[in-house]
Amino acid sequence: MPRRSCDFGNKLVFREGFPIVTYVQRAVWLLVACGVALIVLAALPVDAQTAAQATKDPAYRAFPVFGSRLAVWAVAQLHLNFAAFILGVPIFAVIIEAMGWRTGEARYDWLSHELVKLTFAAFSTTALLGALLLFLFVGYYPKFWAYMTSIFFPTYWVYALLFFAETFTVYLWYYGWNWLSGPRKWIHVGLGVLSNLFGTAILVVANSWVTFMMSPAGIDDSGALKGSVWDAMYNFTWMPINIHRLIANIVFGGTICAAYAAFRFLGARTAEERARYDWMGYIGNFIALAAFIVLPFAGYYLGREIYAFNQTMGITMMGGFMSWLWIIQAILIGVLFLGSNYYLWLGMERIPGSERYRKYVPPMLIILTVGFMIWATPRSMVVTLDEARAMGGTHHPLLGFFGVMSAKNTVVNLMILTTFLSFVLYRRANKIARKPWAKTGMVIQWAAFGAAAGVVVFYGVYGYFVESIVRIGFSVYQVLAVLAAIVLVMAIDIPMFKGARTTGQIRWGTIAPHSQYVLILLAVTFTWLMGLMGFARSGIRQHWHVYGVMRDTSVDAATPALGYAANVITLVTLAFFMLVLFIFWLGGLGERGAEAHGHAAPVIAGGRDAER
Amino acid sequence: MRIPVVVKVGAFAVLVMAAYSGFANSIPQIESKPPQELSLEGGNVTPAQLVKAGGEIFKTKGTCEICHRIGQKGTRAPDLAGIGARAAKTKPGMSAKAYILESLLQPGAYIVEGYPNIMPAVDKPPIALNRSEVWAITAFLESLGGTVDVTLNDIPASVGAGGAAAAAEIKIPGDPKAGEAVFQGKGTCIACHKAGKIGASPVGPDLSQIARIQTPDYIMKKILDPKGAGTVANYPPGVMPQDFGTRLTSKEYVDLVAFLLTLK
Numbered sequence: 001m002p003r004r005s006c007d008f009g010n011k012l013v014f015r016e017g018f019p020i021v022t023y024v025q026r027a028v029w030l031l032v033a034c035g036v037a038l039i040v041l042a043a044l045p046v047d048a049q050t051a052a053q054a055t056k057d058p059a060y061r062a063f064p065v066f067g068s069r070l071a072v073w074a075v076a077q078l079h080l081n082f083a084a085f086i087l088g089v090p091i092f093a094v095i096i097e098a099m100g101w102r103t104g105e106a107r108y109d110w111l112s113h114e115l116v117k118l119t120f121a122a123f124s125t126t127a128l129l130g131a132l133l134l135f136l137f138v139g140y141y142p143k144f145w146a147y148m149t150s151i152f153f154p155t156y157w158v159y160a161l162l163f164f165a166e167t168f169t170v171y172l173w174y175y176g177w178n179w180l181s182g183p184r185k186w187i188h189v190g191l192g193v194l195s196n197l198f199g200t201a202i203l204v205v206a207n208s209w210v211t212f213m214m215s216p217a218g219i220d221d222s223g224a225l226k227g228s229v230w231d232a233m234y235n236f237t238w239m240p241i242n243i244h245r246l247i248a249n250i251v252f253g254g255t256i257c258a259a260y261a262a263f264r265f266l267g268a269r270t271a272e273e274r275a276r277y278d279w280m281g282y283i284g285n286f287i288a289l290a291a292f293i294v295l296p297f298a299g300y301y302l303g304r305e306i307y308a309f310n311q312t313m314g315i316t317m318m319g320g321f322m323s324w325l326w327i328i329q330a331i332l333i334g335v336l337f338l339g340s341n342y343y344l345w346l347g348m349e350r351i352p353g354s355e356r357y358r359k360y361v362p363p364m365l366i367i368l369t370v371g372f373m374i375w376a377t378p379r380s381m382v383v384t385l386d387e388a389r390a391m392g393g394t395h396h397p398l399l400g401f402f403g404v405m406s407a408k409n410t411v412v413n414l415m416i417l418t419t420f421l422s423f424v425l426y427r428r429a430n431k432i433a434r435k436p437w438a439k440t441g442m443v444i445q446w447a448a449f450g451a452a453a454g455v456v457v458f459y460g461v462y463g464y465f466v467e468s469i470v471r472i473g474f475s476v477y478q479v480l481a482v483l484a485a486i487v488l489v490m491a492i493d494i495p496m497f498k499g500a501r502t503t504g505q506i507r508w509g510t511i512a513p514h515s516q517y518v519l520i521l522l523a524v525t526f527t528w529l530m531g532l533m534g535f536a537r538s539g540i541r542q543h544w545h546v547y548g549v550m551r552d553t554s555v556d557a558a559t560p561a562l563g564y565a566a567n568v569i570t571l572v573t574l575a576f577f578m579l580v581l582f583i584f585w586l587g588g589l590g591e592r593g594a595e596a597h598g599h600a601a602p603v604i605a606g607g608r609d610a611e612r
Numbered sequence: 613m614r615i616p617v618v619v620k621v622g623a624f625a626v627l628v629m630a631a632y633s634g635f636a637n638s639i640p641q642i643e644s645k646p647p648q649e650l651s652l653e654g655g656n657v658t659p660a661q662l663v664k665a666g667g668e669i670f671k672t673k674g675t676c677e678i679c680h681r682i683g684q685k686g687t688r689a690p691d692l693a694g695i696g697a698r699a700a701k702t703k704p705g706m707s708a709k710a711y712i713l714e715s716l717l718q719p720g721a722y723i724v725e726g727y728p729n730i731m732p733a734v735d736k737p738p739i740a741l742n743r744s745e746v747w748a749i750t751a752f753l754e755s756l757g758g759t760v761d762v763t764l765n766d767i768p769a770s771v772g773a774g775g776a777a778a779a780a781e782i783k784i785p786g787d788p789k790a791g792e793a794v795f796q797g798k799g800t801c802i803a804c805h806k807a808g809k810i811g812a813s814p815v816g817p818d819l820s821q822i823a824r825i826q827t828p829d830y831i832m833k834k835i836l837d838p839k840g841a842g843t844v845a846n847y848p849p850g851v852m853p854q855d856f857g858t859r860l861t862s863k864e865y866v867d868l869v870a871f872l873l874t875l876k
Contacts, residue, residue: 266620310732310738311688312678312739315678316678321644324639331635539644542738543644549737552646558643558644559643560643562636563639570629570630574625
């Protein structure tokens with residue numbers, strides 16, 4: 001029975017009436033795509049064999065047309081994007097499922113299932129890209145891979161076993177959704193937790209390889225392993241990267257899920273569907289934002305460990321040829337902060353009672369904009385001689401003061417506090433606290449915000465008058481002040497608004513459509529930022545495969561300039577989103593008629609036509 | 613006409629990424645190139661040439677400028693203006709060149725007050741200066757207010773060994789014996805170079821220890837592209853033929869490289 005009425009036009013009616021035409025078209029395109037992929041895959045070993053005949057034991061082979069570095073770069077970035085998604089999403093999916101289990105609200109269970117469905121579809125693509133990356137290393141960088149194997153061979157087995165465990169657990173988690181419901185739900189949630197533990201362990205093992213390349217440890221002067229493989233794994237940057245990637249994966253997963261919801265919202269045909277995906281987009285953004293707030297702290301920890309490992313590497317990263325990269329990073333993070341806040345402010349429009357908080361938006365916007373501008377101010381500019389003379393040096397006499405870490409640490413902490421304030425206001429937009437101590441609670445909350453801002457600004461200014469080694473330590477106090485304020489405010493906020501009087505129900509689905517483009521902007525920006533940070537992490541090794549141990553003597557030993565890197569990142573990000581779109585479309589195929597299988601989408605408040 | 617959501621969203625995403633890419637392309641483009649190896653051994657180098665080469669290494673491969681300034685106080689490392697004169701007085705009984713060499717090779721042996729112990733040894737990876745380069749940079753630092761009196765013999769023979777070992781060890785499948793024949797015969801290398809007991813011509817640099825002081829990739833590149841690989845100081849440029857790539861067969865080339873790599 002056709003689901004749509006004929007007012008959509010003849011073409012649609014024809015397709016609805018004869019869906020086989022659409023499927024045949026899609027199948028043909030799918031076959032063409034598979035054919036092209038097969039040709040490319042077949043060409044690789046042929047080319048590698050030809051190259052192998054030319055030299056018996058080569059250190060490198062050349063990937064046709066693009067070159068080996070570009071091939072590895074593209075596949076590695078794609079693999080990491082997918083891996084981040086499938087590792088990040090289950091972390092919050094299981095939390096949401098547990099929330100649904102404990103509260104009995106069906107919408108949480110539906111959302112969790114929806115999220116796992118998305119990761120499930122991306123699972124095999126991640127594995128495929130991982131295998132392709134391995135083939136590229138073995139085929140085109142044999143000497144490098146042989147060296148890595150000489151150090152990390154025992155971990156390969158651990159990785160493979162964990163991958164099996166992860167795969168089977170996720171399969172059981174996904175397919176057992178209905179089977180393990182009701183009184184057996186705790187087993188199901190347990191499976192979700194277990195799959196996350198396996199997934200995180202995989203991340204940790206793979207991180208040991210990549211961090212060893214940056215900050216090798218546990219080896220002698222000749223590069224051979226001295227003790228056990230653990231000494232090589234436990235290198236300077238391993239733990240910071242573990243933490244940074246874990247948090248970043250959650251942010252990434254949140255933004256992609258929010259973008260998916262935005263896409264579905266924009267294409268929704270009923271108010272109910274719009275409400276459902278508006279809610280999903282909000283949750284995705286909330287998760288991304290919550291994790292994003294702590295991400296800069298993990299970044300500082302990583303930066304500190306890079307300096308602790310090797311000052312030259314740290315200085316090259318921040319003050320050498322990569323210094324401009326951090327300006328681009330600042331712009332991207334500024335977009336993320338502004339975008340997230342703007343989405344929250346737009347979202348408040350659909351909450352009755354939020355009008356009383358509108359007055360806070362302009363000052364918050366000013367803090368974010370000024371913070372963004374200061375963060376993006378470079379310390380020293382690459383200038384012509386005339387410009388340098390006019391400026392009195394490579395540092396601008398006034399703006400140069402904003403280019404140092406004291407200013408940047410200060411504004412990023414203030415931006416985090418502002419974003420947190422946005423969230424707090426959003427959270428209480430339709431609530432009025434009824435607790436007798438509410439007034440005192442709010443005074444303490446504002447005092448916590450003020451005190452944290454005071455500490456941040458004080459150490460920011462004080463940092464200009466002390467040596468750099470002392471100044472670095474100040475960032476810890478700034479971070480602790482912000483974190484303490486966040487914890488204190490939430491510790492008061494949760495009980496204070498428990499049983500609060502509501503000023504009206506959130507009208508899900510009535511948010512302005514352009515807000516959905518903000519969610520897409522956030523997803524694209526964060527994905528691009530991941531690519532950029534990957535380039536930074538890899539690029540600081542410069543002409544070394546393994547820093548200071550194994551030199552890159554290939555034709556691609558030079559580290560490219562930012563423009564080239566940005567173009568590659570853009571193309572790979574584009575490829576990622578096209579693949580994601582395709583995978584989600586594939587995942588959606590199974591959805592047709594799925595409502596009969598027990599996962600009917602719940603009705604979200606404000607979404608019913610009758611309630612509008 | 614109603615534009616499909618996928619097209620609108622796709623165009624928006626492409627626009628955002630194009631903006632980021634456009635900005636990244638609009639800022640100064642700096643590529644980080646791998647450093648070139650400098651070889652001064654076997655050549656007659658004047659102090660002025662040595663200082664010039666050292667100044668270049670100071671700014672490039674040595675990465676000294678990241679922390680040190682000349683005539684400007686740094687926050688990470690001392691000002692090197694006048695170091696040539698100051699070095700002789702810093703540690704009693706130690707000459708300027710000895711102090712400078714100690715600072716380069718064992719930076720933690722003496723820490724200037726007020727600065728952290730962060731300097732890496734310049735002959736170890738990742739900087740990995742070779743013996744010639746340490747010689748040149750010592751001369752450059754001596755020239756900053758002092759007299760250049762450092763000789764190659766002052767540089768310990770062990771300097772740079774770590775760097776050479778750390779560079780990718782390429783096993784050349786060629787036959788060194790056949791390569792020696794190419795060196796003396798078809799390659800006509802012997803006309804200009806000495807290689808251990810073979811040859812005595814002073815036209816080109818002495819290659820008797822070339823495998824110890826140079827990396828395999830430099831040697832391979834130098835044969836195929838002598839001009840591109842640079843000319844050893846104090847030798848006239850453009851003398852070495854550019855056509856070995858076409859004159860020698862691939863086997864002869866590989867054999868020749870294998871032979872040169874035995875010269876330690």
